[in-house]
Amino acid sequence: MEIPINHNAPQVMHIDLNSCFAIIEQQANPLLRHRPVAVAAYDSPGGMVIASSYEAKALGIKLGVNVREARLLSPDVHVLTPDPEKYFNAHKRFKEVLLKYTNEVTPKSVDEFVIDFRGSRVLQAGRSLEDIGMQIKQDIKNALGEYVTVNIGIGPNRFLAKLAAGLNKPDGMDRIDGNNLRDIYAGLELTDLPGINVRYEARLNIAGIYTPLQFLDAPVIMLRKRVFKSIVGFYWHLRLRGHEVDMIKFGRKSFGQQYALAKKTRDKQELSRLLMKLCEKTGRRLRGQDYIASGIHLWLGFENRMHWAKGKRVRGDIYATQDIYLHAQKLLNEVPIPARVTNIGVTVFNLRPANPQQLGLFDDSRLDAKSLARAADAVNDRYGEFTVVPASMANMQDVIIKRVAFGSTNDL
Amino acid sequence: MELSNTSVFLQKKGIRMREKINESVSVVMYYSATKRVAAPHTISWRNTEYRVGKIGYHHTIMEGKTLHHIYELVDTQGSLWFRLNLDTSNLHWNLEAVHDGNTH
Numbered sequence: 001m002e003i004p005i006n007h008n009a010p011q012v013m014h015i016d017l018n019s020c021f022a023i024i025e026q027q028a029n030p031l032l033r034h035r036p037v038a039v040a041a042y043d044s045p046g047g048m049v050i051a052s053s054y055e056a057k058a059l060g061i062k063l064g065v066n067v068r069e070a071r072l073l074s075p076d077v078h079v080l081t082p083d084p085e086k087y088f089n090a091h092k093r094f095k096e097v098l099l100k101y102t103n104e105v106t107p108k109s110v111d112e113f114v115i116d117f118r119g120s121r122v123l124q125a126g127r128s129l130e131d132i133g134m135q136i137k138q139d140i141k142n143a144l145g146e147y148v149t150v151n152i153g154i155g156p157n158r159f160l161a162k163l164a165a166g167l168n169k170p171d172g173m174d175r176i177d178g179n180n181l182r183d184i185y186a187g188l189e190l191t192d193l194p195g196i197n198v199r200y201e202a203r204l205n206i207a208g209i210y211t212p213l214q215f216l217d218a219p220v221i222m223l224r225k226r227v228f229k230s231i232v233g234f235y236w237h238l239r240l241r242g243h244e245v246d247m248i249k250f251g252r253k254s255f256g257q258q259y260a261l262a263k264k265t266r267d268k269q270e271l272s273r274l275l276m277k278l279c280e281k282t283g284r285r286l287r288g289q290d291y292i293a294s295g296i297h298l299w300l301g302f303e304n305r306m307h308w309a310k311g312k313r314v315r316g317d318i319y320a321t322q323d324i325y326l327h328a329q330k331l332l333n334e335v336p337i338p339a340r341v342t343n344i345g346v347t348v349f350n351l352r353p354a355n356p357q358q359l360g361l362f363d364d365s366r367l368d369a370k371s372l373a374r375a376a377d378a379v380n381d382r383y384g385e386f387t388v389v390p391a392s393m394a395n396m397q398d399v400i401i402k403r404v405a406f407g408s409t410n411d412l
Numbered sequence: 413m414e415l416s417n418t419s420v421f422l423q424k425k426g427i428r429m430r431e432k433i434n435e436s437v438s439v440v441m442y443y444s445a446t447k448r449v450a451a452p453h454t455i456s457w458r459n460t461e462y463r464v465g466k467i468g469y470h471h472t473i474m475e476g477k478t479l480h481h482i483y484e485l486v487d488t489q490g491s492l493w494f495r496l497n498l499d500t501s502n503l504h505w506n507l508e509a510v511h512d513g514n515t516h
Contacts (some may be wrong), residue, residue, distance in 0.1 A: 028469035028484040029493045031513035076515050078430070086482070089471035145469060384476035 002220055006156045006242030007178035013115040013129060014153040014161035015136065017094065018170040020111035021051035024090050025080055027145035036061060036077040038070050042262060043079050045071075050082065054170055093143045100139070101132060114158050116247075129154045133173050156242035162194045178242060185212035185240075203227055216240045252289065256297075257281045258345030264303055266337045271300075271344060275332055276325050278346045280389060283321035286348060287377055290355055293318040293348035298331040301343035308335050311349070318348050320373035430493075430511035437507040439496065452483055455494060457507055462487040462494070482508075 017023065021039040026032045036056035040047040045068035052061045052070075059074045070077050091110050098105045104116035117123050122132055133152040140150055153165025154175040163184070164174040176184050190201045193212055207227045209215050215236075223233030235245045257278040265271065275298075286293060296318060297311030310331050318324055328346050376388045438456035443449070451470070455462045465488040473480050481498040493511040498504075 024469070029511060030466055030468050030486050030490065031493050031511060078515055080430075085473045086469065086471055089473075380476075382477045384478075387476070 003238055003241055003243065005178045005181060008156055008242075010129060010154045010156045010161070010175060010177050011117045011123065012155055012158055012161040012244075013117065013133065014155070014158065014165040015098070015113050015115065016151050016165055017090070017111040017140075018149045018151060019051060019053050019057070020090075021082060021087055022053040022056070023148055024087060024144070025083070026053060027147040028086065030147075032078055033147055036074050038067070038077050038079050039082055040067050040070070040079050041082070041260060043067060043081055044262070047079075047081075048260075090144055090148075094140065097136065097139045097143050101136070114161065130173065130175065137171075137173070157239065157244040158246045159194060159239045160242055163192075166192070166194070176242075181242065182213065182216070185216055188212050190215065212240075252291070252351060254297075254347050254349040254351065255282050255286045255289075255291070255293070256345060256347030257285075258299075258343060260343050261341060264340035264342050266340050268332070268337070271341060272329060272332060274344060275328050275346065276321075278344065279324040279328055280321045280386070282346055282348060283319075283324050283373065284377060284380070286324075286351075287319065287354070287373060290353060291351045292354045293324075293351050295348065295350035296324065296327045296331070297347040297349065298328050298335075299343075299345045300335060300337075300341050302337070302339040303342050304339040306338060310334065311347075313350060319354065319370050321376075322373075324348060430509060432509050433507045435507050437496070437505050439498075439505040452485065452496060452505075455487075455496070455507070462492065464488070465490055468493075 022037045025037055025039060026035075032053075034055060035053070036059055037053040038049045038056050038061050039051040040049045045066065047067045049061060049063060049065050049067070049070055051063070056070070056074065056077055059077070061070045061073050061077060065073070067079055070079065087110055091107070094111075095105060095107060095113065098113055098115055101122055102115060102117060102120040104118070104120070106114045106116070108114055117129065117132075123129070133154065136152065137150060140148060149171035151165045151169055151171065152173040153161045153163065153167070154173070155161035155164050156177060160176040160181070164176045165172075167174040167184070188211075190196050190204060190210070190212060191198060193215075196204075204210070204215060204227060207218070207222065209218055209227070218227070218237075220234055220237040223237055224231070225233070227233055228236065238245050259274060259278060261274070294315075294317060295311060295313045297309065299307060299309035301307050312327070312331070314327055316323075318327065324346065379388045380386065435457070439452050440454040440456075441450060442453045451467055452464050454464065465486050467483060467485040469482075469484045471482050473482060479500045481500065483496045483498070484493065485496070486493050491512065493513070494507060495509040497506045497508050499506065
């Protein structure tokens with residue numbers, strides 16, 4: 001069954017902070033404004049650029065180039081390492097601004113929010129979303145600084161609002177609704193659509209779909225049966241027409257930490273020490289959100305671009321750092337190491353709430369281990385991270401530094 | 413590239429570009445009851461006084477239970493950037509980094 005285009009008035013707004021980390025650095029340091037700035041994981045030549053200012057982007061310094069390449073593209077580029085606390089603070093201020101308008105504010109990442117204005121009082125008062133958008137832009141400048149700009153997209157669903165937010169960067173504000181939908185699609189490529197990557201593009205191409213307009217006009221049965229071969233095809237049919245299908249809130253499935261080694265190594269003892277710190281950080285987050293896990297996954301990346309990964313479900317609970325470390329170390333012992341290790345990551349999964357606890361008849365000692373882990377967390381909360389650590393982590397305070405999770409805002 | 417007076421001054425002190433300093437500094441702070449704003453006014457570092465111009469960003473961080481205020485600001489001439497850290501447990505100021513705007 002073909003669904004008509006949604007001609008209702010748009011009530012969803014997508015807001016994203018332009019070049020988030022770079023622009024916050026330019027706000028903090030006025031000497032960097034209007035200059036090429038790159039925020040890189042490390043400022044050593046191999047460090048990856050994770051954000052760049054508009055001036056840097058214009059010179060070709062984009063996400064994923066390394067510092068050496070960035071300096072070749074522009075010797076005058078300012079390379080900075082990330083300041084996660086500052087970005088989290090900016091995220092919170094950003095959110096506080098938006099919460100003044102409605103409670104229906106959903107963070108999509110550290111620099112993106114979706115606001116659902118359906119039923120909100122500001123709309124009922126007769127104001128247009130464009131008018132509210134202009135005021136939000138000003139409020140964000142007041143809260144974060146005069147150099148900070150945002151892109152605003154307005155649409156009848158989240159997909160079109162996000163698409164609208166990307167039309168005119170930086171500092172743009174665009175609206176897509178049932179009336180201009182076809183005109184907007186006519187000027188875009190398939191990969192300009194949020195959620196369509198090159199692999200999806202190839203699938204669409206095989207079915208004879210080369211443009212967003214052809215995608216819009218494709219029969220739903222074709223999308224379901226030939227292109228996506230699942231219900232996903234029907235969701236795309238709805239999404240492209242402005243109907244909401246992306247309001248699902250996903251629950252927490254896992255906790256993980258990963259680390260790109262500053263010094264590549266094949267030394268298992270060194271890897272074991274790094275692993276312990278990753279386990280401690282994973283454990284802090286797991287316990288901080290009151291979960292117990294019963295599955296663990298370890299992966300390693302090597303300099304020859306090979307990967308090794310293995311996960312397993314375990315009997316009993318994974319809660320204390322030592323639990324995570326014990327199982328992760330067992331996995332690490334199984335790893336053949338063909339080349340120096342460049343990346344290491346650990347994830348715990350199969351989560352369930354830590355409270356209420358299911359007590360066994362014979363697990364007094366486990367209860368003690370959980371209490372010890374909670375006590376150590378309380379000390380670290382009071383006196384700072386890594387005040388109390390397992391002995392194998394001694395003197396590792398700066399080995400794995402805090403990083404920013406781009407896509408996830410669960411821990412902010 | 414021609415260096416500014418500030419850069420020459422900093423180079424004489426052995427400081428180039430953006431550099432981590434991590435030194436205790438003297439700071440005069442003001443508080444405006446009408447604007448309800450508190451901010452650094454003057455920084456005294458290595459025998460030189462700098463009047464605070466624009467404050468780029470101010471945020472707080474927790475180290476354990478201790479609140480720290482981080483101020484990133486430039487002097488009134490707009491030629492030198494400072495990153496200051498106020499430890500609220502003892503009200504001591506630490507100069508964490510400076511930058512003269514140059515990359516080299």
